[in-house]
Amino acid sequence: MSVWINIIGVSEDGIEALPRALRALVERAELIVGGERHLAMVPQARAEKKSWASPLSLTLDEIWSRRGRPVVVLATGDPMHFGIGVALAKRVPALEMAVHPHISAFSLAAARMRWPLADTECLTIHGRPLDLLTGAVAPGRKLLLLSHDGTSPGEVARRLSELGYGTSEIVVLEHMGGERERIYGGRAGTWSHPRAADLNTLAVECRADADARAMSLAPGLLDEAFHHDGQLTKREMRAATLSALRPLPGQLLWDVGAGCGSIAIEWLRTHRSLSAIAIEADATRQALIEKNAAALGTPQLKLVNGEAPQAYDGLPEPDAIFIGGGLGDRGVVERAWERLKPSGRLVANAVTAEGEAHLFALRGKLGGDMTRLSVARLAPVGELHGWKPLMPVTQYWVDKK
Numbered sequence: 509m510s511v512w513i514n515i516i517g518v519s520e521d522g523i524e525a526l527p528r529a530l531r532a533l534v535e536r537a538e539l540i541v542g543g544e545r546h547l548a549m550v551p552q553a554r555a556e557k558k559s560w561a562s563p564l565s566l567t568l569d570e571i572w573s574r575r576g577r578p579v580v581v582l583a584t585g586d587p588m589h590f591g592i593g594v595a596l597a598k599r600v601p602a603l604e605m606a607v608h609p610h611i612s613a614f615s616l617a618a619a620r621m622r623w624p625l626a627d628t629e630c631l632t633i634h635g636r637p638l639d640l641l642t643g644a645v646a647p648g649r650k651l652l653l654l655s656h657d658g659t660s661p662g663e664v665a666r667r668l669s670e671l672g673y674g675t676s677e678i679v680v681l682e683h684m685g686g687e688r689e690r691i692y693g694g695r696a697g698t699w700s701h702p703r704a705a706d707l708n709t710l711a712v713e714c715r716a717d718a719d720a721r722a723m724s725l726a727p728g729l730l731d732e733a734f735h736h737d738g739q740l741t742k743r744e745m746r747a748a749t750l751s752a753l754r755p756l757p758g759q760l761l762w763d764v765g766a767g768c769g770s771i772a773i774e775w776l777r778t779h780r781s782l783s784a785i786a787i788e789a790d791a792t793r794q795a796l797i798e799k800n801a802a803a804l805g806t807p808q809l810k811l812v813n814g815e816a817p818q819a820y821d822g823l824p825e826p827d828a829i830f831i832g833g834g835l836g837d838r839g840v841v842e843r844a845w846e847r848l849k850p851s852g853r854l855v856a857n858a859v860t861a862e863g864e865a866h867l868f869a870l871r872g873k874l875g876g877d878m879t880r881l882s883v884a885r886l887a888p889v890g891e892l893h894g895w896k897p898l899m900p901v902t903q904y905w906v907d908k909k
């Protein structure tokens with residue numbers, strides 16, 4: 509089938525500023541989909557107009573029902589940069605869809621700020637949790653954020669202040685590229701501007717206060733960074749476990765018996781394209797996982813409430829699996845191994861003799877290798893100091909060839 513859906517990026521200049529060929533696509537369409545602002549740009553035409561419904565899937569279903577008939581979707585700027593084109597590309601075959609981008613808000617904002625776009629972190633908080641900001645903030649870092657609406661500048665300012673980045677500079681860029689363009693800014697800690705225009709992009713230059721808690725993206729966050737009930741993979745063991753899991757961009761992790769979620773969260777913090785599913789049956793620990801995911805900038809962590817291996821049903825196949833609990837339970841490891849993708853990695857840790865025996869049995873069955881990890885931390889001994897050993901951890905890892 510030939511192209512039937514055209515996704516067209518528009519600017520503040522509206523439809524009339526588009527090239528003639530793109531205006532012709534709009535004129536010939538039977539259905540035009542977009543936000544209220546976009547649809548208001550379209551002159552009276554024979555086409556049916558539809559704005560985005562909630563949930564978005566309702567409108568996507570409507571578009572797909574028109575397959576083979578001329579459909580135009582209007583978007584702001586570049587539809588493939590956090591835009592609607594990404595969602596449509598997951599449904600519509602590539603040869604049936606054409607994308608016509610305009611200059612993106614990120615490019616416009618970088619030009620206004622004179623910032624090198626390649627050295628700037630570009631994120632969206634439009635329809636997404638503000639907790640994502642927590643994972644992006646770092647001393648000296650430059651951020652460009654697509655806002656959700658006019659309340660976003662104030663919310664970002666409050667969050668930065670809470671994180672110890674109150675001296676950070678925030679610039680609001682409203683209606684870029686149009687007659688109503690407006691740019692203003694201030695410091696996060698003293699932000700006093702009224703609600704912004706709903707169409708705005710934020711430029712943030714992160715500046716850490718003296719009490720800011722800067723968190724590295726390398727695995728091995730301090731244990732104090734996590735809320736937990738004692739069931740926590742300690743910092744040194746966590747770093748070794750992430751090393752064994754070997755995350756690669758775009759991959760999915762199953763964290764089985766996730767506890768407080770520390771392994772899955774550190775996996776996600778390694779690269780923003782990664783995804784993870786935490787499988788945990790205990791309600792108290794589920795609450796800890798949600799709290800930690802929000803506090804450490806990984807709200808995208810998916811939590812599955814259930815017992816392994818039954819909880820595996822219906823989940824997408826993982827690229828890596830970490831088993832932190834339930835090693836001796838029937839089918840937990842075996843069914844996980846069945847679901848693991850070819851070339852995937854399975855890693856399991858044990859601190860008891862019984863758990864270690866299960867790991868030896870796995871090695872005999874699946875191959876792989878084992879490592880004994882022993883760590884001692886400096887601790888007070890009266891008025892002096894000595895080494896206090898942590899419980900040794902036996903780590904098993906195997907690649908599925």
